[in-house]
Amino acid sequence: MNLLVGAGGWAYFGSLGSGSLESYATAFKFVETNSTYYDYPDLKMVYSWRKRVPQGFEFSVRCHKDIARGLQSGGDVIASTLEKMEPICNTLGANALAVLVPSSVTVEEATLRARLEETVSTFHSNKTTVAVEFRNGKPSPWTVRVLENNDAVHIVDLSREEPAFESGVLYSRLFGKGKENVYEFDDEELKAITEKASAPRYEKSILAFHGVRMYRDAARATAYLNAGEFPKITDYTGLASLGEVMKEDSVFPSSKSQLVEHQGWKLFDITSEKRGRAGDYLSLLPDGNYKSLGEVMTSLQSQAPMEGSSAMTIHAKTQHNS
Structure with a gap:
């Protein structure tokens, strides 16, 4: 199986927050693009991202926040958003398009289900799977079925919950148990997360850390996977x-x-x-x-x-x- 560990973006990576993608790619083999949630990058820029990392490095792409407006209000917003995201994903050879359903989406369940059906069935890419994260409450069994029937993935925070259905792909966006993203995963939590992600039922597992210590969390998880032990956090005890x-x-x-x-x-x-x-x-x-x-x-x-x-x-x- 393929277990990918990384973080949400590279902008703050490095001792001085230099934000170098090249530097990030020496430490990790995967990144979830964060900037694509806020802006549609020029494809020349996207192409440069792909060229700046070694062969075998993998990207997932956060879907632009416009998708939430489409899920709430309908119209052609969903189609137009996905149309802009497809070339980004194709250029990067992205393994997943991460769609967020935020708490601001308050439509009735049947309406949300129909619009999610449009989302997961409209997006077309040879390599990219649509993955959906719900922050507007636990998805209903009928909504879950929409994802399952369209080979989409249910994004979860493995430190809090399990996916609603079995899939060959696991996608976990990890924030932890603190207020918002102010948290740091301890050794036992990282052990539990990596053990779940290593389950043989998954062909691919994606662990994208998002806490304030996301790079260190990802590095410690990687060290444990490689060596079976965790490095010290400081030079002291x-x-x-x-x-x-x-x-x-x-x-x-x-x-x-x-x-x-x-x-x-x-x-x-x-x-x-x-x-x-x-x-x-x-x-x-x-x-x-x-x-x-x-x-x-x-x-x-x-x-x-x-x-x-x-x-x-x-x-x-x-x-x-x-």
């Missing part, structure tokens, strides 16, 4: 690692509740082999306001000492934030 991930964007003074809310979703290295969720440890802080990261680390050291968390190491990593 214990509270020194927690301090490292918090110093990226922590703001002080902050209350305990603010720290849990804004920093709790992050992962850090408890040991070289074990990751922890920041919120599980920040919740152990005494209630109150904290003036610096160093103060947080000192308090945590007394509340929840961890392996790799000597006072000297903590101080060395946090004194410039104090």
Whole structure:
């Protein structure tokens, strides 16, 4: 089977957010184009994308958001949108066209079903499968049947749900369990996701990460698939690692509740082999306001000492934030 792991776009890839497709393609073998949801790119630009990646690199394409207007209002919008998307998909040799049914689509189920039927039956491409993601509620059995009967795919977030029907293709857009896309997948979650995606019933599985740590999530999933283990997140362990991930964007003074809310979703290295969720440890802080990261680390050291968390190491990593 073919298991593809990547992220939603390459614009923020790289240590400086250089957004180089060539650089992205050295790390991953698949990308879901994000910009096509907002704009119809010139085909010369699309052709350049194809030429800038190695042979064997795969694209999926997000369908332009105009499709939602067609699903809501009808008319010729669906046909005109798909007409513009077809050459993009054909130029890239895209494996899938990802159609989003957003919460703004509020038509009756029978109307939505008919318009989805038009969508999946109108689009024509030799290589590209239509895949549909529902954010307007769980699709009815009758709507699901429309997808199944037209060899379309039900897009899901595997960390939350399973596809509504069996298919030879799995497409998962992964956002996680946080607020919007503010989340980072831990080792156990990535294990579960990759195991599901590796099931023999799938001829092809597509894992497109979309959280704020999407490139790291995708890289860690890839590392696990290749080597059977997860790399460290930081160069440190214990509270020194927690301090490292918090110093990226922590703001002080902050209350305990603010720290849990804004920093709790992050992962850090408890040991070289074990990751922890920041919120599980920040919740152990005494209630109150904290003036610096160093103060947080000192308090945590007394509340929840961890392996790799000597006072000297903590101080060395946090004194410039104090």
